[in-house]
Amino acid sequence: xKPLLLARYTATSCIGxxxxxxxxxxxxxxxxxxxxxxxxxxxxxxxxxxxxxxxxRLPRSLQNFDCRNNRLAQAxxxxxxxxxxxxxxxxxxxxxxxxxxxxxxxxxxxxxxxxYRHRDPATGELPxxxxxxxxxxxxxxxxxxxxxxxxxxxxxxxxxxCSSSAKVFGSARRMIEADLIDAAVVGGxxxxxxxxxxxxxxxxxxSRNPCRPFDVAREGISISEAAAFxxxxxxxDSLDADAITLLGVGESSDAxxxxxxxxxxxxxxxxxxxxxxAADLQAEQIxxxxxxxxxxxxxxxxESCAVAAVFGMQVPASSTKGATGHALGAAGALEAVIxxxxxxxxxMPGGVNTTQLDPELQIRYLLKNQPARISRVLxxxxxxxxxxCSLVFGxxx
Amino acid sequence: xxxxxxxxxxxxxxxPGFADxxxxxxxxxxxAEYVARPTxxxxxxxxxxxxxxxxxxxxxxxxxxxxxATKMAQADPVGLAAVFTSSGGDGQNCHEICETLTLADRxxxxxxxxxxxxxxxxxxxxxxxGAVAPCNALCAYDxxxxxxxxxxxxxxxxDGARVLLVAYDMQYPEPLNSKRRxxxxxxxxxxLAPRASATAIAQIAVSLADASPERMQHPAFESLRASIPxxxxxxxxxxxxxxxxxEVAIDYLDGRSIAVAVR
Numbered sequence: 001x002k003p004l005l006l007a008r009y010t011a012t013s014c015i016g017x018x019x020x021x022x023x024x025x026x027x028x029x030x031x032x033x034x035x036x037x038x039x040x041x042x043x044x045x046x047x048x049x050x051x052x053x054x055x056x057r058l059p060r061s062l063q064n065f066d067c068r069n070n071r072l073a074q075a076x077x078x079x080x081x082x083x084x085x086x087x088x089x090x091x092x093x094x095x096x097x098x099x100x101x102x103x104x105x106x107x108x109x110x111x112x113x114x115x116y117r118h119r120d121p122a123t124g125e126l127p128x129x130x131x132x133x134x135x136x137x138x139x140x141x142x143x144x145x146x147x148x149x150x151x152x153x154x155x156x157x158x159x160x161x162c163s164s165s166a167k168v169f170g171s172a173r174r175m176i177e178a179d180l181i182d183a184a185v186v187g188g189x190x191x192x193x194x195x196x197x198x199x200x201x202x203x204x205x206x207s208r209n210p211c212r213p214f215d216v217a218r219e220g221i222s223i224s225e226a227a228a229f230x231x232x233x234x235x236x237d238s239l240d241a242d243a244i245t246l247l248g249v250g251e252s253s254d255a256x257x258x259x260x261x262x263x264x265x266x267x268x269x270x271x272x273x274x275x276x277x278a279a280d281l282q283a284e285q286i287x288x289x290x291x292x293x294x295x296x297x298x299x300x301x302x303e304s305c306a307v308a309a310v311f312g313m314q315v316p317a318s319s320t321k322g323a324t325g326h327a328l329g330a331a332g333a334l335e336a337v338i339x340x341x342x343x344x345x346x347x348m349p350g351g352v353n354t355t356q357l358d359p360e361l362q363i364r365y366l367l368k369n370q371p372a373r374i375s376r377v378l379x380x381x382x383x384x385x386x387x388x389c390s391l392v393f394g395x396x397x
Numbered sequence: 398x399x400x401x402x403x404x405x406x407x408x409x410x411x412x413p414g415f416a417d418x419x420x421x422x423x424x425x426x427x428x429a430e431y432v433a434r435p436t437x438x439x440x441x442x443x444x445x446x447x448x449x450x451x452x453x454x455x456x457x458x459x460x461x462x463x464x465x466a467t468k469m470a471q472a473d474p475v476g477l478a479a480v481f482t483s484s485g486g487d488g489q490n491c492h493e494i495c496e497t498l499t500l501a502d503r504x505x506x507x508x509x510x511x512x513x514x515x516x517x518x519x520x521x522x523x524x525x526x527g528a529v530a531p532c533n534a535l536c537a538y539d540x541x542x543x544x545x546x547x548x549x550x551x552x553x554x555x556d557g558a559r560v561l562l563v564a565y566d567m568q569y570p571e572p573l574n575s576k577r578r579x580x581x582x583x584x585x586x587x588x589l590a591p592r593a594s595a596t597a598i599a600q601i602a603v604s605l606a607d608a609s610p611e612r613m614q615h616p617a618f619e620s621l622r623a624s625i626p627x628x629x630x631x632x633x634x635x636x637x638x639x640x641x642x643x644e645v646a647i648d649y650l651d652g653r654s655i656a657v658a659v660r
Contacts, residue, residue, distance in 0.1 A: 105514065109491075112573075116495040125572050132576040137485065138515055138536035152651060154605065156544040159486075159515030160534040167533060174551035178401055180605060194498045199510030251531035253479075255523035258451075259511040267529065274531075384511055385520025387532060 001173060001278045003394070006244040007183070007233045008085035010076060011337035013226035013324045014048030018079030023341045025323065029369060031352045033210035033222045033325050038192050039110075045206040048224025048325030049192060050075070062147055067108035067135040069191040070144045076189065076227025077148060085231050086149050086185060093182040100155040101172040102142045103164025103188040105329030105383075107157075108135030110193035141189045153181050159329070161383030162292075163251075164188060165228070166332025166391055170249040172232050187229035188330035196223055196328060203259060211295035211326070213319035213351055214304070214365050216358040218295045224325025228333035230340075241397030244340040247376065248281065250274025254386025260298050261382060265306025268292075268380065271388035272310045275378060279392040283311045286392070287374035288348045290335050291363075292382045293319020294326050303380065304361035318366040322352035332381035336391055339377045343395040346373050400602035400658065401554040404593055407470025408637065409462040409563075409586030412436055412621065412628065417465055422638035425631075428615035436582035443525035451508050452521055455487040458584040459518035459565040460525055466586030467526075467561060470596050474526035477588070478558045481519040481565070482535040482545025484626040485579065487512060488569035518565065530558075541566070542585075542629045543649040546657070550603045553589050562587045564627040580624035585634070599637055599659050606656035610648035633657050 010018060014032030015025035025032065033046045056071035077083060089098055115130040134140050138159045146155055154175060158164045165188020172184035200206045200223060207220035232246065239245075252274060254267035261268065276283060289311065292303055300319075307317060320338050327334050342348060350368040357365055376394045408418040414434045415421035424431045438457040441449055443464060452460075459481060467474045485491075490512050497505055514520070516534030523532060531552075537544035542564045549562040565584040569577055590597065611632045613619040622631045632645040636659045646654035 109495075112491075112495055113498050116499050119572060126576055130576060132573065133538060137538050137577075139484075139538040139541075143538070154544070154547060155537065155650060156548065157536045158533060159536050160519065160532075161514045161516055170531075171533070171548055171551075174555045175547070177555045178551045180401075180547070180551075194503070195494055195505075195510070195513060198498065198503050198505045199494075199507075199513065202505040202507045202510055251533075253519075253523045253529050253532045255527045255529050257524065258448075258517070258520050259507075270529065383516070384514045385516040385534075386523050387516060387519070387534070 001248060002177060003235055004173060004176065004232045004246045005235050006246060006340055007231045008080060008082055009230040009337050009340050010080035010082050011226065011228040011334050012050060012076040012079055013327060013334055014050055014224050015323050019341060023345060026338065026349045029350060029352050031210055031323050041194060041197050043197060043201050044208050046210045046222045047192065048222060050225050064131040064134040065144045067111040069108040069141055069189055072191045072225060072227045073141055073145055073189040074148060076229060082229055089183045089231065095150055095152045097153055097182040098151050099153045099172060099175050099181040099184040100142050100146050100151055101168040101184055101186045102145060103158045103168050103329045103332060104138060104141050104190050105159065105161050105164060106190060106193050106196055107138045107140050109195055111135040113194045145185065160387040161385055162328050162331055163381045163383040163387040163389040164329040164332065166381035166389035167251060169246055169391055170251055173249055176234060184232045185229060186232055188333035189227040190327055190329040191225040205296050207295060210353050211321055212353045213293035213295040213322055214300050214357055214361055215354040216356045218300060220296050221294045222325040224327045226327035226330040226334040228330055228337045230336065239396035242344045243396040244343055245394045245396060247394045248275040248279025248392035250278055250390045252388045256386050259384050261302040263302055265302040267386055267388045268303055268306035268382055269309050271390040272306065272378065275390035275392050281376065286315055286376050286378050288342060288377045289315055289317035290339050290377060290379040291317050291319040292380040293321055295321060300361060304363045308362040313362060313364050316348055316364050316366050316370065318349055318351040320349055322354055332389065335379050339379050339393045343374055343377060343393060347371050348374060400604045401550045402600060402602040403550050403553040403589040404597035405587055405599045405601060406590050406594065406596045407466040407472065407588035409465025411458060411461055412583040413581040425635045425638035428618060431617050433617060444521060448524055453487050453490050453512060455567045456518045456521050458567060458582050459563050460522060462565060462584035462586035463522055463561055463563045466588050470588035472588050474528045476530055477528060477561045478530045478552055479519065479522060479528060479532040479561045480535065480545050480549045481563045482541045483565050484536060484538055484541045485566060485569065486515045487517060488567060488573060492570045492573055539626050540649045541626045543647050543655045546603060547655065549589055553591050557591045559590045562589060564630060566625050566627040578624065583625040583628045585627055585630050602658040604656050606646055606654045608646040608654050609652060610654045611646045
């Protein structure tokens with residue numbers, strides 16, 4: 001594929017608002033997870049809640065969009081001069097030539113969960129104040145972001161569970177190559193809700209303690225939330241040395257099971273191969289792998305098989321979910337931004353919380369941060385329904 | 398901006414009063430014969446029995462549309478990329494989860510939870526057919542069909558992939574139905590290929606357009622088009638049913654459209 005420039009990127013998660021805070025947390029191997037005290041949820045699990053989301057106020061003209069997910073989107077967009085970067089693109093190409101491609105798994109479903117507590121006792125109706133299209137519908141977050149950024153180009157939400165906001169890079173890439181647009185806002189926004197907290201609990205996949213990916217004592221995921229965005233553009237004639245580029249996107253399907261990965265990671269393997277092919281790179285040219293690494297028994301085991309098959313034991317790898325938790329539909333974009341920061345600052349993040357690596361897992365897993373000049377990294381995102389996506393990012397110089 | 402193009406090799410169609418493309422295309426040619434009847438959904442025979450029991454109606458709808466389209470195209474689903482697009486996914490399942498979460502114990506069923514993902518139909522498609530190629534799951538509210546067609550046709554034109562597009566929608570139960578009215582179950586499958594072949598029935602070219610979306614002449618079909626996001630495809634299906642060349646404007650975002658030229 002033709003490489004694309006990440007002209008701007010930003011992330012807001014439980015480890016920090018914006019790139020600087022995010023990188024500071026990564027640099028100090030901080031963990032953003034804490035015992036769950038979200039809403040009325042009473043579950044013995046750790047989660048990654050973004051501070052101050054409830055304090056966000058949407059503009060009056062967008063009041064119908066008011067819900068936790070769109071507040072989180074707004075908090076995320078405010079960081080790292082993202083608005084300003086989009087305005088520059090608008091000035092260059094026009095608002096109809098900039099697309100919006102976002103991933104989410106649950107959008108504003110929390111708003112619906114709350115509305116169901118306030119049904120009319122006589123008729124069963126939902127309250128007047130509930131706005132389906134602007135909150136619950138999966139597209140709500142993309143429409144909100146379009147309006148917040150005053151964009152009028154093509155838009156879509158990818159809603160493929162935990163691969164959603166990795167796959168948006170692929171959809172945006174095709175639209176740019178097709179010359180339907182000149183730039184794209186890509187990203188992911190997913191926020192805490194009862195459906196995912198009680199749902200993953202029902203599947204016995206939530207961890208009591210902060211998650212410990214690839215640890216011998218790992219016991220599941222820590223659900224979290226995040227908003228992460230990138231502005232994708234065609235490559236300019238010249239680049240700063242620390243400019244970050246998207247080099248490859250690879251996608252595949254497991255065709256195996258709704259909520260368990262194929263045990264040998266066959267689907268994951270073919271997504272990684274496809275991403276390397278798209279980037280025209282050999283496995284040994286990758287310096288670091290940001291693993292999907294959820295901390296469940298089955299994910300980490302299948303992913304280590306897949307990584308071993310593609311990369312052997314050579315390439316350093318880690319999951320940053322020990323720090324950020326699993327932001328589900330926003331995980332792909334969040335980890336894309338962490339990869340960009342790793343490339344920019346020359347730091348391979350060590351996995352947080354993991355103390356004793358599972359000896360069964362054949363992988364060169366980093367427990368400590370490792371400063372290094374890295375040029376190319378690969379990031380994995382896999383999801384329910386057997387959906388896989390791998391991204392390759394590079395540093396210009 | 399050059400138009401993106403693809404060859405249509407297969408069509409699957411289920412809706413209120415038509416069970417497949419042969420029946421649907423006959424009615425689109427002879428709208429006077431159309432009688433609205435509740436959409437009939439076949440059992441998802443392609444799934445293993447254990448999985449079959451777990452699927453809701455919306456998954457049956459999407460799988461049936463996909464299977465009809467791939468059969469007509471004589472395409473092996475294993476190697477087909479797929480794009481599933483839906484405005485609301487499984488509304489019944491969503492309703493049941495929201496009700497359960499109002500109860501004191503909030504005991505969700507694990508199956509209900511994994512069926513709640515918007516890509517449930519896409520996931521079951523893989524399990525049913527063994528398709529390991531890339532598969533996308535999209536939503537663009539009322540523009541979901543057009544957004545799905547844009548995603549599919551860029552995969553065809555830019556990546557040279559042969560792609561199955563499935564657009565499907567189904568009504569919500571109350572109380573969500575009062576907040577989001579989708580009149581009936583409607584599913585559409587299109588197999589799109591980059592090159593002409595013996596099974597190709599038409600060539601389409603797609604571009605972004607400023608025109609307002611086109612309406613259906615016949616009131617019953619117009620009512621379907623306007624009340625089901627997946628049925629926004631009907632003006633295109635009418636052209637294909639009549640084997641007519643020409644351009645149609647399909648509902649997209651902000652009151653604008655995508656232009657689909659049929660050759």
